[in-house]
Amino acid sequence: MAQITLNNVTKYYGSDLVVKEVNLKIEDGEFVALLGPSGCGKTTTLRMIAGLEKLSSGELSYDGHLVNDQPAEDRNVGMVFQTYALYPHMNVYENLSFGLRSRKVPKSQVRERVEKVAALLELSQLLKHKPKELSGGQRQRVALGRAIVGQPKVFLMDEPLSNLDANLRDRMRAELAKLHSRLAITTVYVTHDQGEALTLADRIVVMNKGRVHQIGTPHEIYSYPVDTFVASFIGSPGMNLWTLPWARQTNCITSGNSLRLPRSFESVLESTSETATFGIRPEHLSVSEPNEEEIEIFCKAEVVEHFGSHVMLHGRLESEGEPLLVARLDPDAVINRGQKVRLSAPSGALHIFDSVTSERLPTKELVLI
Amino acid sequence: MTSLDSVKVIDSQDQSLVFEEVIVKKRKRFLPASFNKIKERLVAYGLMLPALAVFFAFFYFPALFLIYISFFHWNIFSSQTKFVGLANFKVLFNQPLFWHSIITSAYYTLVMIPATVFLSLGIALLLKEGFTSRKGGFWRGAIFLPHVTPIVATSIIWVWIFNPNFGLANFVLKFLHLPALGWLQSQHWALPAVMIDSLWHSLGLYVIIFLAGLSNVPAQLIEVARLEGAKKYRIFRRIIWPLISPTTFFVVVLSTVSTWQAFSQIYTMTGGPHGGAGGPAFSTTTDALLVYQTAFIYEHFSLAAAMSLVLFLIILVLTIIQKIISDRRVFYR
Numbered sequence: 141m142a143q144i145t146l147n148n149v150t151k152y153y154g155s156d157l158v159v160k161e162v163n164l165k166i167e168d169g170e171f172v173a174l175l176g177p178s179g180c181g182k183t184t185t186l187r188m189i190a191g192l193e194k195l196s197s198g199e200l201s202y203d204g205h206l207v208n209d210q211p212a213e214d215r216n217v218g219m220v221f222q223t224y225a226l227y228p229h230m231n232v233y234e235n236l237s238f239g240l241r242s243r244k245v246p247k248s249q250v251r252e253r254v255e256k257v258a259a260l261l262e263l264s265q266l267l268k269h270k271p272k273e274l275s276g277g278q279r280q281r282v283a284l285g286r287a288i289v290g291q292p293k294v295f296l297m298d299e300p301l302s303n304l305d306a307n308l309r310d311r312m313r314a315e316l317a318k319l320h321s322r323l324a325i326t327t328v329y330v331t332h333d334q335g336e337a338l339t340l341a342d343r344i345v346v347m348n349k350g351r352v353h354q355i356g357t358p359h360e361i362y363s364y365p366v367d368t369f370v371a372s373f374i375g376s377p378g379m380n381l382w383t384l385p386w387a388r389q390t391n392c393i394t395s396g397n398s399l400r401l402p403r404s405f406e407s408v409l410e411s412t413s414e415t416a417t418f419g420i421r422p423e424h425l426s427v428s429e430p431n432e433e434e435i436e437i438f439c440k441a442e443v444v445e446h447f448g449s450h451v452m453l454h455g456r457l458e459s460e461g462e463p464l465l466v467a468r469l470d471p472d473a474v475i476n477r478g479q480k481v482r483l484s485a486p487s488g489a490l491h492i493f494d495s496v497t498s499e500r501l502p503t504k505e506l507v508l509i
Numbered sequence: 510m511t512s513l514d515s516v517k518v519i520d521s522q523d524q525s526l527v528f529e530e531v532i533v534k535k536r537k538r539f540l541p542a543s544f545n546k547i548k549e550r551l552v553a554y555g556l557m558l559p560a561l562a563v564f565f566a567f568f569y570f571p572a573l574f575l576i577y578i579s580f581f582h583w584n585i586f587s588s589q590t591k592f593v594g595l596a597n598f599k600v601l602f603n604q605p606l607f608w609h610s611i612i613t614s615a616y617y618t619l620v621m622i623p624a625t626v627f628l629s630l631g632i633a634l635l636l637k638e639g640f641t642s643r644k645g646g647f648w649r650g651a652i653f654l655p656h657v658t659p660i661v662a663t664s665i666i667w668v669w670i671f672n673p674n675f676g677l678a679n680f681v682l683k684f685l686h687l688p689a690l691g692w693l694q695s696q697h698w699a700l701p702a703v704m705i706d707s708l709w710h711s712l713g714l715y716v717i718i719f720l721a722g723l724s725n726v727p728a729q730l731i732e733v734a735r736l737e738g739a740k741k742y743r744i745f746r747r748i749i750w751p752l753i754s755p756t757t758f759f760v761v762v763l764s765t766v767s768t769w770q771a772f773s774q775i776y777t778m779t780g781g782p783h784g785g786a787g788g789p790a791f792s793t794t795t796d797a798l799l800v801y802q803t804a805f806i807y808e809h810f811s812l813a814a815a816m817s818l819v820l821f822l823i824i825l826v827l828t829i830i831q832k833i834i835s836d837r838r839v840f841y842r
Contacts, residue, residue: 192732212735219736225729229751229840238747239737290737 142202142293142326143168144189149198151184151350158184160350161198169324173341175331177373181350182330183298189328190296191215202293218287218325219296222303224279226271232258232282233267239290257289260319277308284316288323295320295327301336316340334374338362346370368498371419371491380425382463383417383495391432398457400436402487408501412494416501419491422452425467427475430484437483439465444475455481579814586808597815607816609791610799611823614769617700617795621768624708626760629715630753634745636716637723649720653713660710664777667706668693671778678702699779699788706774711767715760722756723749754839762831769824772797796820 144166151159159181166172174182187193188200191212200207207215226235233254240250258264261281271279280300287295300316301309317340320327331337337344338358346353346361346369354366365371365379372378384395386409393401393409399418409416420435430436439455451469456462458480467483475481492501579598582591601607636648655663670677671692679689692702726749734744750757772795779793780801787793787802794802796816804813 190732190736192735212732213738213740215736216738217736219733221729221733223727223729225727225733227730227734227748238734238739242734242737242739242743286733286737 145201147199152196171327171342173329173337173344175337176347180347186330217294218292220283220300222299224283257285261285295325297329379419381419385415396459398438398459415495417493417495422466422468424485424489425483427473435485441479575814579818583811597811610794610796614795618768625764632716633719652716656713660773664774671702696790696792699792722753726752758835758839
């Protein structure tokens with residue numbers, strides 16, 4: 141196992157900047173997910189950690205030792221690719237043992253270790269099968285087994301579940317979590333699926349356009365997004381974000397006829413200009429009478445979807461530009477299309493972002509949920 | 510009549526009606542459909558006919574006629590044709606020069622095939638690893654260029670290169686402090702000199718074929734192997750080589766056929782001054798060259814046809830052997 145440190149790691153392809161000054165310290169045995177949309181630089185960062193890409197600048201260390209110039213074959217990392225990258229001409233046993241034989245591990249140990257990993261991943265009956273004879277889930281397990289059989293210091297995974305169907309993906313996700321808790325190998329996991337990142341990782345690194353936006357635990361990322369990108373990217377559906385003008389009233393703060401906040405937010409809003417970006421997650425909205433300490437929102441219902449377990453309301457605020465609103469409401473909420481709806485949310489559920497810089501304003505101490 | 514019987518009657522009536530309808534429909538469909546099909550086929554064959562006629566006239570007919578005349582005494586300048594059975598083959602097998610030509614052809618092929626595979630794969634690996642984008646395009650073009658030049662013309666240049674007195678080859682040897690060679694005038698070096706010309710001429714094609722094969726090896730497999738601690742040679746031996754085996758097999762078959770049939774470069778470089786027979790002391794007399802000499806110098810067309818048939822059978826047997834080996838060794842994804 142190893143501690144990985146990235147210090148101002150930057151990568152250019154020609155003149156294109158793909159990863160910009162990434163600073164990250166991954167602790168021994170930690171499970172870190174690199175999360176972001178396609179092209180955000182997460183796979184390139186992973187490949188730099190693996191040694192498959194050279195750093196344009198910055199420093200990369202394993203256990204405090206600089207590995208910038210260390211070739212991939214000497215880093216002792218195990219990697220699982222999206223396509224599994226199994227050797228198609230070798231059977232499962234040969235696929236699992238290739239790395240050990242490359243490192244000249246004695247034959248008896250090779251067999252012992254392969255059999256142990258095969259038993260762990262329920263592959264013992266498939267050792268003589270070629271990859272084309274295996275199902276997607278079995279191939280996935282062989283790829284995992286191949287990565288762990290060499291007892292790597294670091295375990296790297298590049299969207300390992302994205303080729304599986306939804307059911308199998310859920311099952312494999314649970315298996316991955318179990319495997320990590322059993323082996324406790326430092327793991328870096330690249331995904332664009334926030335569900336995978338939130339459920340598997342100890343910490344999540346949210347990236348966009350080559351830049352790290354936020355590093356934090358799943359709870360921190362979800363509850364205290366540092367900017368509007370993280371706020372909108374995390375959560376399904378993403379956070380409602382409305383950039384609106386605000387005004388002081390006697391007992392409250394309002395934004396036109398559609399938003400009313402408790403007066404306690406004044407101190408936060410004072411640091412902004414006349415407008416601010418207000419954010420509330422769909423699941424924090426409800427159809428109920430708000431009290432004075434709660435947030436009140438008025439909207440016009442456009443689409444109402446009944447999911448059984450909940451109702452999804454798609455509407456628009458009655459403010460300038462009629463910004464969209466999505467609310468995940470109780471299943472017994474009765475709302476008709478075109479109806480004007482009054483919604484409420486606890487004041488702790490409100491996120492305020494600077495409308496110019498998109499950065500979060502310090503409302504953390506106000507968050508009660 | 511019970512209610513059940515009436516139902517049955519109605520059913521059978523319905524069925525017969527349906528049956529008749531089906532027959533009528535089928536009949537209607539059958540005639541135009543088959544007519545259309547025949548028409549379609551006639552048009553298709555009609556369109557193919559000119560190409561087939563050319564193909565038959567210049568490929569199948571000579572090949573079949575060659576088999577025919579190998580069992581006859583036949584001469585292009587005479588109308589007398591006499592069936593001689595296996596007599597041509599008997600003469601052939603009793604001729605030491607024929608066996609010599611088979612051995613020379615085998616020697617030529619046995620050296621050329623490994624050299625072709627080794628060099629073209631080596632160059633393809635270098636081109637793939639070392640050169641990318643624009644530079645890669647330049648080198649690929651440069652390597653392929655000799656293949657598109659006429660071999661007779663380039664062979665004349667190689668005759669000059671291998672001139673023992675003022676040729677470039679001996680100049681290079683002298684520069685390296687090595688003894689000068691007689692090249693095309695030497696019994697031992699004439700065939701290797703021809704091999705160098707043949708390799709230079711044909712490598713470009715095989716390099717391009719290998720490059721195509723190499724580009725089909727997924728980069729991630731090589732990356733995984735690297736991460737698993739495999740060094741370059743092991744990655745090549747255990748990953749790349751098995752995965753490009755269909756390409757290698759294709760190159761081996763293609764080069765076997767072309768080397769057994771090699772004629773132009775051998776004739777241009779060593780045939781002319783030796784009565785078309787090849788080399789000093791028949792050292793470059795391959796099977797193909799002997800066929801030419803027998804047919805067009807000595808005008809023994811039937812004997813040359815028998816030789817060609819033997820050459821064809823040798824290539825066929827070699828290809829079958831290669832196919833058997835390939836079924837065991839070649840990995841198709």
